[in-house]
Structure formats: structure tokens, C-alpha cells
Amino acid sequence: MRISRFEAGVNYTLLGVFAIFALTPLVGVLLTALTPVAEARSGFGLPSTLALGNFGEAWQRGHFGDYMLNSVAVTLGVVALTIVLSVLAGYAFATMRFPGRTVLFYVMLLGLMLPVEAFVIPLYYDLRGVGLTNTYWALLLPQTAQSLAFGVFWMRNYFLSFPTSVLEAGRVDGATDRALLWRVLVPSAGPAMMTMGLLVGMWTWNEFLLPLIMISGEGLRTAPLGLAFFQGQHATEQSLLAAAATIVALPIVVVYLFLQRRFIAGMLGGAVKG
Template structure:
């Protein structure tokens, strides 16, 4: 279908308006982060001062460790579960799949308090596991749904050819399907990383008294509430916390967009 020049101009105009609308808050934060006020000297010195006052080094390291564990564990389990639900037929598969979908439909706010008491009963609160295990469970639920949709559309002829060549289920998965699913898997990696890095409620509830396990969003929250009332240093701290997500997205954006488009076409 041919698009007229007027329609093309209108499309670019609409996209420009939405881009300005989306980027304006980000630019406002960046400008404020480099500004000067009574508490901040201005420029890159704002980031140094915010880093020292907010002690972001430890909280960023905690977020890196938590995100790495959640992403790796969730993606591996999601690939295995998505492959099973997408290519195999076994008794109770539909019931198990829809039961797993409860992890997507159930908001964290509804289960975080009962989960806290369950983890406290087995001595896991105020530990690394209390932060990562609930997030792994949530991420695996979405990851299974996401990758099941991809594996269900995989070529049956290709799977049969792999089996005729003597490849088992795991060999077929890792050697045949995973390379084809790279855009979908990378998209899942980016989404899980962003969700895990930005998670605030679970670390707040699960580690109420262990300051050494505070993640970056928690560190930013305590920084804004205890150390400074100025918006400039707070903007610098927010930029520090958000920067890793931006870097990961920019590094993987081509695969992320390809996976999103591929999933949209398949659905």
C-alpha cells in the first residue's frame, strides 16, 4: 500500500509530539542533576556528592547481584518451561500452564505480606534469597507465557528433522530452537532486568532491618528521605540509579525491538 506524502508528514509529526512528551521529563531530570543550588556545587560534582552521601556504591552492587541472579535463573527456567508447554503434550499441561499464569495476574501487593510471614517462618527474611526468590517466581511466570508463544510457532518439520537425526529434547532445544529464539530471549532478558532493577516493594518488605542488602531504588528512597531535601542532588541520585537500565537497553535495543515486533507478528 502506497503512503502519500501528507500521511507520512502526519505520521512523523505525531511521532515527534509523542517523543517530546516522553523525553521532556527525562531532560528535566538531567538538567536538574547538573544544576547548582545551595546544597549542590553543580556539574559532575553533583553526582560525586550524591554518590558519597547516598552510599550508592553498595546499593548498586546489591542491585547488580540481585538482577544477575534473577535474570539468569528466570530466563533458563522460562526457556525450559516455555519449550515444554509449547512443544509437548502431557496430562495436565493446560492446567499447569494456566496455574502458572496466576503469577502474572496476581499483583505483588496482594501477596507480599503473606509471603513475608511465610519466609520469616523459615528464616529467610533479611537475606539475599528473600529478595530474589519472589522475583524469580514472578519473572518465570511471564517468561513461560512469552516463550511458549514463540515455541508453539516453531517449525514442526524442523523439530521432526532434529529427532530423526537422533537429537533428544534438550539437544533440540539448545541447538535448534534457542538460536532461532534469540530475539525473544533477549527481549525477555531486558524486560526482566528492568523489572528487577526497578523493584522497590519486595526488597523494602523482605529486608526490613538489613541495611547491607538495600538495592538501588531503596538506597535512592532513603537518600531522598534522610540525607537531603534538595531536588538537585536527588535528581543526580536518580540519574545514577537509572543509568544501568539505560545502558542495558541501548546495548540490546536492536534485539529487543526485533523480539517485540516478532512477538507481535506471531500473535
């Protein structure tokens, strides 16, 4: 379907307005991060000089090197576990027939509607009872469980959209379920898994409440949790706070910009059939 020049102009105008609204606060934070500490103030304004040293000072004073490594380790672990388990469960729900399949699937989808605030306190006591609080497992396991509802739903819908004739031909030729999954479906599911991994990675990286409740020692703090403590210690130094916030947000932005084409391909070609 072709659109007229007027319709295209209206679309670009609306998108431009939305982009301005979305980018305005980000530009404000970046300008504040580049403003010398002595000149920092609320609102927008161009700095007299670019104080790039704010980033180094915030990095050093906030110990963000350790916090970023913790966040990277937790995020990679959660993404890897979520992708593997979601692929296995999604394939089972999409292609296998077993008693209670539909009920079990919809029970799992309840995880999409249950906020972490509803179960974080009993979860803390459960993990403390088995000695897992203040460990990486206290961050890996709950956040993987949180992500599985979306991951299983996403991969199930992708596998349902795959041509059944290909799977049936494989079964006729004697292919097992394992061979069909890993040799036929998974190689074609790259964009869908990339999109899921990027979304799960973004949610895991930005998670604040679980690390706040589960982690008591400074050595295992994640980047968002470290940023909160940094804010409490440097509440009046707006330039350093903006620089620290930019440091914490930058990895996810870079990863998204690097993988944006695959992300969009996965969004457009992924979960279509329910």
C-alpha cells in the first residue's frame, strides 16, 4: 500500500515531535554531565567548557568498575538461562501434545501480570533460609524466573509460526524432536532470540528492587543499586550524578544501537501467531 506525500509528511512530523519529547530529558542529563561541577544547576544550559573529567571522577568515586562487572555477569547469566529454557519450553508448548498443556501455559503466563513487589519479601525469606541471599544466585535465579513467562510466550509463538510442513517432513525422514529443535528451528530463530535476549538484558540491567533486597554487601552491588547509593552520597553534585547516570545507562544504549536491525527484524518477524 502506497501513502501520499501528505500522509508521509504527517507521519514524519508526528515521529519528529515524539522523538523530541523522548530525547529532551536525555540531552538535559548529558549536558549536565558535561558541565563543570561549580557551574552545575537545574534546567538546560550549555556548559562553558566540556568537563569530560566528570565521568572519570564519578567512575572512581562511585566504584562503578566493580558494579558494572557485577551487572554484566548477572545480565549475561540471566539472558543465557532465559534463552535456553525458553527455547526448550517454547518448543514443548508449540509442538508437543501432553495433558494439561494449555492450562500449564496460561498458568505460566501469570508471571507476566505478577509484579515483583508482590512476592519479593517472601522470596527473600525463602532464599535466606537456604543461604542464597547476598550471592549471585539471589540475583540470577529470581530474575531468570521473572523473564521466563515472557520468554516462553515469545518462543512458543515463534515456533507456532514456523511452517508445519517442514517439521512433518523432518519427522517422516526420521528426525527426532531434539534434531528438529536444534538443527531446524533454532538456526532460523536467530532474530527472535536476539530480540528476546535484548529485552531481557535491558530489564535485568535496570532491575533495582531485587538487588536492593537480596544484596547486603557492597561487593555484589549492581550498577543501578550502586547509582542509588552514589546519589545518596553526592546529592548536591548534579554534574557527577548526571555523569554516573550516563555511565550506568550507556552499555544498554550501545548494545541496542549495535543490534537495532536484528532487534527490529525480530519484532516484525517474531511472535505473530498465537
